[in-house]
Amino acid sequence: MTHRIIIEEYHKLLELYGPQGWWPLGGEYHPGRYDLPQSANQRFEICVGAILTQNTAWKSVEKALTNLRKAELIQPLSLQRIADDNLKEAIRPAGYFNRKCVYLKTFAEFFVGQNDSPPNRAELLKLRGIGPETADSMLLYGWQQPWFVVDTYTRRLFSSAGIITMQDSYQQIQHRFHSALEPLFQSKCRIRVYQEYHALIVQHAKLHRPGVAGSLTQPH
DNA sequence: AGCCAGGCTACCG
DNA sequence: CGGTAGCATGGC
Helix, strand or coil: CHHHHHHHHHHHHHHHHCCCCCCCECCECCCCCCCCCCCHHHHHHHHHHHHHCCCCCHHHHHHHHHHHHHCCCCCHHHHHHCCHHHHHHHHHHHCCHHHHHHHHHHHHHHHHCCCCCCCCHHHHHHCCCCCHHHHHHHHHHHCCCCCCCCCHHHHHHHHHCCCCCCCCCHHHHHHHHHHHHHHHCCHHHHHHHHHHHHHHHHHHHHHCCCCCCCCCCCCC
16 A cells, blocks of 8 residues: 555654754754744745755755845845846856746745735646646745645655656645545644655655665665 | 756647 | 756756
């Protein structure tokens, strides 16, 4: 049963690495805290990071975030009105700066038109530059909504564990995780588990570069 | 010197 | 619908 493997691997990874403290804010992780974000700007920072990290190492994203922070651009209103060239210069270290400039401005405009309540997932997906993983990262870490984040690491690790294949759709894989974990936890706990699980998968993947067999079912 | 990074869009058959 | 080139920079 694939549910059993999903549940077991969560506990193995948690035992291996401990709580990860995602999503990082202000350049730091915060293991054990689940009361973040505490402001609209912190929520916005999570969303900006989610866009910048698309196919990009977090180390590079941190440089871009540092530049944005210095320029006081991690606020929707100021990011919205900064000149494109200045924004591109700030986010240059994170790559794809022409695209990400558009993505960030589009999202900033959306964000200022919102109140604090969580946006609809379908609404996020309509925005240019926001696909399923980015939307779910925003919803899970920014708005505490129960959407499991599926990234390439998740695909890699769990296809090597034999419970999915690389070409399964995002929705398909996400549904596996939802149906495995949903019955076990009440809503508040479920959010934390989704948050920790994805963070643990990324942490594990960082320590086992591609090419290195990283089968979760094998003892190390 | 390459390959890869916490994806997505646009366009192809 | 599934498959893929292009996007850009920096780290290892």
